[in-house]
Amino acid sequence: MLIAMINNQLVNAAEFKGQKNLANRLVCPGCRQTVIFKRGKYRIPHFSHKSNRVCGSFSENESQAHLQGKLTFQRQLRAMATEAVLEYYLPTIEQRADVYLPSPKLILEYQCSPISFAELSRRTANYQSLGIDVVWVLGDRHLNAAKRLDGVAKFARFSTQLGFYIIFYSAKNQQFRIDFQIREVAGKLTSHMRLFKTLAELKRFIDHPPSALQQYSVRATNSAILHQLNRIQRSIVLKNPTYLDMVTRCYQRRKVFVGCPLICHGKEGEGWPIFRRTALCWRVWIVLQLFTGSNREISNQELNQVFKQSVQLFGQQFAQVDDYVRFFQMAFTSFIFSLRAGGYLRHTVAGVQIIKQPVWFADYDEKRQYIMTAKPEVC
Numbered sequence: 001m002l003i004a005m006i007n008n009q010l011v012n013a014a015e016f017k018g019q020k021n022l023a024n025r026l027v028c029p030g031c032r033q034t035v036i037f038k039r040g041k042y043r044i045p046h047f048s049h050k051s052n053r054v055c056g057s058f059s060e061n062e063s064q065a066h067l068q069g070k071l072t073f074q075r076q077l078r079a080m081a082t083e084a085v086l087e088y089y090l091p092t093i094e095q096r097a098d099v100y101l102p103s104p105k106l107i108l109e110y111q112c113s114p115i116s117f118a119e120l121s122r123r124t125a126n127y128q129s130l131g132i133d134v135v136w137v138l139g140d141r142h143l144n145a146a147k148r149l150d151g152v153a154k155f156a157r158f159s160t161q162l163g164f165y166i167i168f169y170s171a172k173n174q175q176f177r178i179d180f181q182i183r184e185v186a187g188k189l190t191s192h193m194r195l196f197k198t199l200a201e202l203k204r205f206i207d208h209p210p211s212a213l214q215q216y217s218v219r220a221t222n223s224a225i226l227h228q229l230n231r232i233q234r235s236i237v238l239k240n241p242t243y244l245d246m247v248t249r250c251y252q253r254r255k256v257f258v259g260c261p262l263i264c265h266g267k268e269g270e271g272w273p274i275f276r277r278t279a280l281c282w283r284v285w286i287v288l289q290l291f292t293g294s295n296r297e298i299s300n301q302e303l304n305q306v307f308k309q310s311v312q313l314f315g316q317q318f319a320q321v322d323d324y325v326r327f328f329q330m331a332f333t334s335f336i337f338s339l340r341a342g343g344y345l346r347h348t349v350a351g352v353q354i355i356k357q358p359v360w361f362a363d364y365d366e367k368r369q370y371i372m373t374a375k376p377e378v379c
Contacts (some may be wrong), residue, residue, distance in 0.1 A: 002067060003087040004037075004047040005029050012086065013037065013045040014071065029089050029096075044068055065139055065171035069110040072169070073099045073137075076199040093126040097134075105132045110169065111155075112139035120154050121319040136320065137176075138168045146179035146191045149316060152273045156182060158321045161209040164273060165191075167202070176202045183271035186224035187231060187278045222371050225265050228280070229371075232258050233364050246281045253288055259367050260284045261358035263342055274327045275314045282314040283335060290345070291357050299351040307332045 002013045004026045011026070016037060026035050026047060039045040044067045070086055077084035077099070088100030088107075099108040107127055111120075120136070127134045136155050138145055145151030146166050156164040165180035175195050182191040196202040235243050236258070243257065250257040264283040275282045289306050290298060311328045318324045336352070339345050345352045361367035 001028070001035075001047050001087055002044075002070060003029060004035050005032075013039075013047055016045065029087070044071070063112055066110060066112040069112070069137075069139065069169055069171050070098050072171075072174070073108055073110065073199065077101065079198075080200050080203075090127075090130065093130065095123060095126055097127070100132075107132055107134040109134055109136045110139060111136050112141060112171075114141075115154070117150070117154050117317075117319060124319055135167065138166065140170050140172050143168060143170070143177075146182050147189050149189070149273060149276065152182055152189065152318075153316050154319050156273075156318065156320060159206070159209075162206065164321075165206075178202060178205065182273050184273045184275070184279055185271050186221075186228040186265065187280060188224075188228075189273055222374060225262075226368065226371055228265070229258055229364060229368060242277050243281065246277070246284055249285065249288060255288075255360050256363055257284065258364045259361035261287060261360060262371075263287075263338060263344075263358060272327050272331060274316050274324070274331065276316045277314055279331075282310060282331075285313065286310060286332075286335065287358060290339075290352075291354060294354060294357065296354040297348065297351065298354070301351075303336075303351055 004011050004013070004016075005028070006025050010029065026037060027033060028035050028047075028049060033049060035047040035049055037045070038048055044064055046067055074084045074086055083102055085100045085102070086098070088097045089095075090097065097107040098110045101107070109123075124134055124136075135157070138155060142151065142155070145155055145168075152164060152166070155166045157166070158164050162178075163181040163183070165178055165182065168177040168179070169175075170177065175197055176199060177193060177195050179191040179193050182189060184190075194205060196205065232243055236247055247257045250260070260280070260283075264280055264287060266279060266283070271279065286306065289309075307329070310332065311325065315325075315328055336345075339358075340347065340352075342358075344356055344358055345354050361370065
């Protein structure tokens, strides 16, 4: 840790001279136990508890990268004329923030070690209960977080222009990074990336994204769908749990999961990373629920029930995004309108009416052959 106390006064390790007459009076701001001042040729000056002491506020396994990152944040914030307090302790929730900005009541947490969804959610909720927002900045070991659904669920924030995004700081390369407009395209997570030398540059980008960002788009191309089908086929052979449930559900309806209708693969503009078992599984499940017979009428109440059940089965929770159910609502509405545009159903006063059944393929080979010869793009 970088902060200790002497006579109820906070002391920064970077500014402590190691005076012998003061060293034995150093205590932890959290537990008030004695701490030791440490420094070396290759280590950042810091304080540490004695080996047999237990403290619930400070970790003894703090890496040099974590220490250096916090110092970098404070130094760059001060260069922006922003007050930044290192290792700010909040006794009411018994948590220590890496960097606290009194105005506008914001905390920066530099996450270099593994952390569970439950623990991260708990810490975030505790800060928010005090009216403090928190931004999680990820270290080098988390640089692939935007490529994993669990990483997005834990660390992603959302803005209208940037979409889902995650912030990184590489202590190794001494640069900030933002992965933004994170989307699921044909079963894989994709995003755009920008690098920044300073926190000020990163903040300007987040606060005022360039208008050119509007040009970014995603599309499930024929090639991407073929790659997805290949992955699914291999996963089924290896009994990957991601798809096994939907394989079984389709089999019970005398359907083949990889032969699902092409409309289930999505279209341009869709692809928020909000589903635990891919958007394809979610869309196939909805098709199985709705298309049980021709000329069938489905009330708005039944549609709402299908929506709620789909969220329970496939919806991903987010630790840093408020009201994330709205994304499922928009995705559901968009898919219903896609089915209408494809001529599969029409809206009525009471709900929707099924007009025709989406075409299922007999097997992987039939669908693959169709996609390979289809022009233009099938979705």
